[in-house]
Amino acid sequence: MSVLRLEWISKHFGAIQALEEVSLSLEPGEVLGLMGDNGAGKSTLVKIIAGNYRPSDGRIYIGDVQKDFHHPIEARESGIEIVYQDLALCDNLTAATNVFLGRELTRSFGPFRVMDFGSMNAAAAKLFKELKSETRPKDLVRDMSGGQRQAVAIARTRLASAKIVLMDEPTAAISVRQVAEVLNLIRELKHQQIAVILISHRMPDVFAVADRITVLRRGRKVADKPVSETTPEEVTGLITGAIQAA
Amino acid sequence: MTSEDKPKEFASLDDAIDWQTHSYFSRILNKQSFWVFIAAAIACLALAIVTDTFATPQNLFNVTRNFAFVAIVALGMTVVIISGGIDLSVGSTLCLSAMVLAILMNAGNPLWLSALAAIASALLVGLVNGLLIAYLRIPPFVVTLGMLSLARSAAMVLSNNKMVFQFGPDEKLLFWLGGGSSFGIAHPVIALVLLALLTGFMLKWTRWGTHVFAIGSNERAAGLTGINVLGLKVSVYMCSAFFAGVAGVLEAGWLGGVTTNLGQSMELSVIAASVIGGANLMGGAGTVFGSVVGAALIEVIRNSLILLGISTFWQGAFVGSFIILAVAFDRLRALRDESR
Numbered sequence: 399m400s401v402l403r404l405e406w407i408s409k410h411f412g413a414i415q416a417l418e419e420v421s422l423s424l425e426p427g428e429v430l431g432l433m434g435d436n437g438a439g440k441s442t443l444v445k446i447i448a449g450n451y452r453p454s455d456g457r458i459y460i461g462d463v464q465k466d467f468h469h470p471i472e473a474r475e476s477g478i479e480i481v482y483q484d485l486a487l488c489d490n491l492t493a494a495t496n497v498f499l500g501r502e503l504t505r506s507f508g509p510f511r512v513m514d515f516g517s518m519n520a521a522a523a524k525l526f527k528e529l530k531s532e533t534r535p536k537d538l539v540r541d542m543s544g545g546q547r548q549a550v551a552i553a554r555t556r557l558a559s560a561k562i563v564l565m566d567e568p569t570a571a572i573s574v575r576q577v578a579e580v581l582n583l584i585r586e587l588k589h590q591q592i593a594v595i596l597i598s599h600r601m602p603d604v605f606a607v608a609d610r611i612t613v614l615r616r617g618r619k620v621a622d623k624p625v626s627e628t629t630p631e632e633v634t635g636l637i638t639g640a641i642q643a644a
Numbered sequence: 645m646t647s648e649d650k651p652k653e654f655a656s657l658d659d660a661i662d663w664q665t666h667s668y669f670s671r672i673l674n675k676q677s678f679w680v681f682i683a684a685a686i687a688c689l690a691l692a693i694v695t696d697t698f699a700t701p702q703n704l705f706n707v708t709r710n711f712a713f714v715a716i717v718a719l720g721m722t723v724v725i726i727s728g729g730i731d732l733s734v735g736s737t738l739c740l741s742a743m744v745l746a747i748l749m750n751a752g753n754p755l756w757l758s759a760l761a762a763i764a765s766a767l768l769v770g771l772v773n774g775l776l777i778a779y780l781r782i783p784p785f786v787v788t789l790g791m792l793s794l795a796r797s798a799a800m801v802l803s804n805n806k807m808v809f810q811f812g813p814d815e816k817l818l819f820w821l822g823g824g825s826s827f828g829i830a831h832p833v834i835a836l837v838l839l840a841l842l843t844g845f846m847l848k849w850t851r852w853g854t855h856v857f858a859i860g861s862n863e864r865a866a867g868l869t870g871i872n873v874l875g876l877k878v879s880v881y882m883c884s885a886f887f888a889g890v891a892g893v894l895e896a897g898w899l900g901g902v903t904t905n906l907g908q909s910m911e912l913s914v915i916a917a918s919v920i921g922g923a924n925l926m927g928g929a930g931t932v933f934g935s936v937v938g939a940a941l942i943e944v945i946r947n948s949l950i951l952l953g954i955s956t957f958w959q960g961a962f963v964g965s966f967i968i969l970a971v972a973f974d975r976l977r978a979l980r981d982e983s984r
């Protein structure tokens with residue numbers, strides 16, 4: 399049974415038609431590569447799934463239940479976590495504090511509830527270890543590498559035992575070594591039966607981890623096929639429009 | 645990052661995690677509040693040597709008491725600045741609080757009731773500031789600039805712009821509260837220490853404090869994690885107003901009279917204290933210790949000018965230079981970090 403199913407999703411911003419009748423489904427533990435040119439509608443699509451925008455038309459099913467999210471928090475409660483294109487971290491806080499932001503662990507201290515930094519640091523360290531990342535819980539995010547920031551953003555998604563993780567260009571603007579790290583993080587999620595939608599412009603990354611590739615062009619879905627049945631050349635053609643559909 | 649930060653080979657992941665980037669010492673050296681503290685300490689030491697009037701118990705008592713009011717208000721200001729805002733209305737809020745207290749006590753009400761009403765009036769100012777800033781998204785600068793004018797005008801209307809210097813049956817108690825001392829320490833200073841500890845605790849150890857830092861650094865990210873950003877902003881401006889209200893009550897007791905120009909242009913010294921102490925006007929950074937030390941430095945400068953017989957007109961020049969120096973220091977550090 400699919401964890402996520404989209405039916406005829408459309409979205410327009412005023413006169414701009416960002417998405418047009420996109421349907422999609424996702425199995426547990428499946429990694430879907432979502433590709434398309436700048437402005438094709440990729441970010442808009444994942445933001446709709448994550449509850450940032452409401453679709454102008456169409457339906458979203460999580461498991462078998464139809465959902466209508468009004469706020470990202472509702473989507474998170476349904477097991478959907480998103481790693482935003484700009485990561486949405488707080489630079490001035492530590493890695494562990496960022497991981498737990500908004501759902502901090504506390505302990506009682508007399509009549510007060512105080513932050514339980516010890517437990518949060520330990521739990522974050524464990525998450526980073528699970529993700530096989532060399533990220534130190536007590537380091538400030540400001541001082542971290544791009545790959546480590548990705549690890550923090552992804553570790554956030556692991557807290558809530560998410561079923562679906564949406565990642566918007568996690569490998570843009572990081573070094574080759576760090577790209578490998580992030581791809582390993584994705585494999586780790588897959589290994590734990592979490593479904594992933596990976597948006598990326600980098601063909602090798604998508605072919606390295608994705609099970610299936612979906613291509614959007616000008617808001618329309620023009621292809622949706624297993625990685626084994628396509629090639630980078632074909633996908634490039636689909637993105638640019640040299641190939642109409644496949 | 646420091647140069648030793650470059651990739652190393654680690655025996656295991658745990659080694660990598662345990663490996664501390666900064667030594668304790670270098671972390672301290674990187675703190676602006678530490679350098680301000682050194683500057684204030686050196687200034688005190690120099691004054692103690694150069695003049696024989698500085699290090700007298702009476703003068704030290706006066707210095708600490710004088711800076712206590714600015715420092716108390718600076719605690720709230722620091723919280724606002726950390727959250728990414730600014731509160732220009734603190735001086736007027738202080739005046740309003742003192743005036744409400746004075747009028748009620750003058751009419752024969754007990755101290756506790758009048759003080760509660762005074763602080764409630766301050767909190768109301770903070771609430772209005774916060775609601776306008778959070779829900780109508782009017783820039784904090786504009787809202788609190790308007791409130792600067794509004795709150796002082798309210799104090800004038802309430803008092804008919806007259807000085808109040810008779811405080812009814814609890815007068816002695818009020819003068820003791822604001823002007824007295826226990827264990828040789830002026831009461832405003834004791835209040836400052838307690839409130840500073842409270843603020844430090846709130847910022848460091850509560851979820852509220854963490855969220856204040858979070859919205860100051862990346863408001864959108866904080867909102868996406870489910871933090872109630874709007875409510876948090878309101879609480880931040882109420883916090884600042886609360887400290888101004890408390891300072892107003894204490895200052896009324898110390899002065900023994902309240903006029904409507906109490907706390908005029910105080911917001912400037914208060915913001916200066918926070919900024920000199922390391923609060924970043926862009927939001928996301930600031931410390932309690934820093935703002936207290938910043939307030940102390942300003943008062944020491946003022947005091948030294950008097951003791952050294954230099955015209956107090958120079959005070960503004962020194963405070964202004966320190967503000968610019970403090971921000972320049974921060975910029976230089978940021979530039980150095982970027983170039984690594």
Ligand SMILES: Nc1ncnc2c1ncn2[C@@H]1O[C@H](COP(=O)(O)OP(=O)(O)OP(=O)(O)O)[C@@H](O)[C@H]1O
Pocket residue numbers: 411414415416434435436437438439440441442443
């Ligand atoms: N909030 C918005 N308001 C108005 N138009 C928007 C908004 N968000 C996206 N759009 C428009 O919708 C279209 C799709 O944008 P989207 O960000 O989804 O593209 P994308 O595929 O993620 O591109 P990129 O690869 O550059 O990130 C674009 O034409 C964009 O200008």
Ligand SMILES: [Mg+2]
Pocket residue numbers: 440441442483566
């Ligand atoms: Mg995008």
